[in-house]
Amino acid sequence: MNNTEFETKDNREQFKSRFGFIMAVAGSAVGLGNIWRFPYITGVHGGGAFVIIYLVSIFIIGATIALTEMAIGRHGGSDVVEAYGQYDKRFKIPGYLSMIAVTVLLSFYNIIGGWSIYYFIQTISGKLTGLDAAQVEAVFGNFVSNSPQVALFTIIFLAVNTIVIIKGITEGIEKVSSIVMPSLFVLLIILVIRSVTLPGAKEGIIWYLKPDFSKVTGSTFVAAVGQAFFTLSLGSGAMATYASYLSKDESLPSATASTVIIDTLVALLAGLAILPAVFAFGVSPGEGPGLVFVTLPSVFGQMPFGTIFSAIFFVFFFFAALTSSISMLEVSVTYIIENTNIDRKKAAIIMSIVVLLLGIPPLMSFGNWSHIEIFGLGLFDLYDYFVSNISMPLVGLAGAIVICWVWDKEVTKDETTSSGKVEFKLFDVWYNLTKYVVPILLIFVFLTATGILRI
Ligand code: TRP
Secondary structure (H helix, E strand, O other), X not given: OOHHHHOEOOEOOOOOOHHHHHHHHHHHHOOHHHHHHHHHHHHHOOOHHHHHHHHHHHHHHHHHHHHHHHHHHHHHOOOHHHHHOOOOHXXXXXXXXXXXXXXXXXXXXXXHHHHHHHHHHXXXXXXXXXXXXXXXXXXXXXHHHOHHHHHHHHHHHHHHHHHHHHHOHHHHHHHHHHHHHHHHHHHHHHHHHHHHOOOOOHHHHHHHHOOOHHHXXXXXXXXXXXXXHHHOOOOOOHHHHHHOOOOOOOOHHHHHHHHHHHHHHHHHHHHHHHHHHHHHOOOOOOOOHHHHHHHHHHHHHHOOOHHHHHHHHHHXXXXXXXXXXXXXXXXXXXXXXXXXXXXXXXXXXXXXXXXXXXXHHHHHOOOOOOOOEEOOXXXXXXXXXXXXXXXHHHHHHHHHHHHHHHOOHHHHHHXXXXXXXXXXXXXXXXXXXXXXXHHHHHHHHHHHHOOOOOO
């Protein structure tokens, strides 16, 4: 079928099933944020104490904004710029901002996706077996500083993403997510069972989950809200774009609930898959790249049948990164299709090239450009800072304003109840949270994340 013909404004593709939509949205949400960030910040911010604060944040604030963004997107029935600006053109600006930010995010997310392919290959060819942390660190250092090699794996990762997007919403995104997400879950369960049954795993479970309220400070709350935001792919146009392809009959509140539950479950389980194993081998969990690409491989390298578990882990990691990346690319591809005569295939290829070029600075920041700093941040961290600390909270704030202060309440009610076809008992609670509480919290998060306000 000819894509240009197919995807006009009044005859857009739609997700075929509710399951497919939820898998796609959950695929966007479940990503590096769940595997890297969550286990680590939980340990640092008081284990179980943080988990409790996080659960409250994600169910109250995360779910609230996720629903807001899905409602904006489905009501718009178009790209993210059109969606935010549908009743007030000035709000096209956050639409553009989210599209730029999500493209920047993709440009460095891809690089990490590429790393997982490299590590998978290293693992199955036995090159990581039996190495201690110092040796794996050397492998890691040599790899990431070899920029042409990293570029190659980044391109492979991005190519898979591009192919899925070219296939379209149902044949590409929906199909891939419906297969990948359940498989990802199975792989994760295998890893959890292995990890918690290792001798000495208990200490890791304790570090991870024992509530330590003495570590809870003001910044814990900001970290919890920030994590809820990042892990649900909020403030970046992804939820709005996916929802624009959802049938008007489906229930947005229940899709939101399913997504939040799946994402939270995966985050909690990822911690159980990683931390007990790390402690069982007497190492302390590092942050960020170190945890997944240095500590873990050395742990796997020493475990019986570690090669198999390591391979499973990197496939799991690849799947999680891929389904998130897909949703990032779709944001700008949808925009191009809706606003130009360029078809899906060309749009996907053009955007992939843009993303690759944009990815050069963060990629080089592990190599020859490692000395370059802007505002005191390396290039990779600078990209992350712009996306996570500046753009996401601002776009989230704009979403809350749009749906509660720009739209008529009736319009909002109509969209969130699918014109009265589905029940939404908590409408008033959600509406008031979005209207009054969320904006204040997001301003607070923005001010602390950017260092304007210190707590
Ligand atoms: N939710 C993703 C994760 O946990 C990260 C993410 C943030 C994202 N914003 C996004 C993914 C937008 C896709 C689209 O890793």
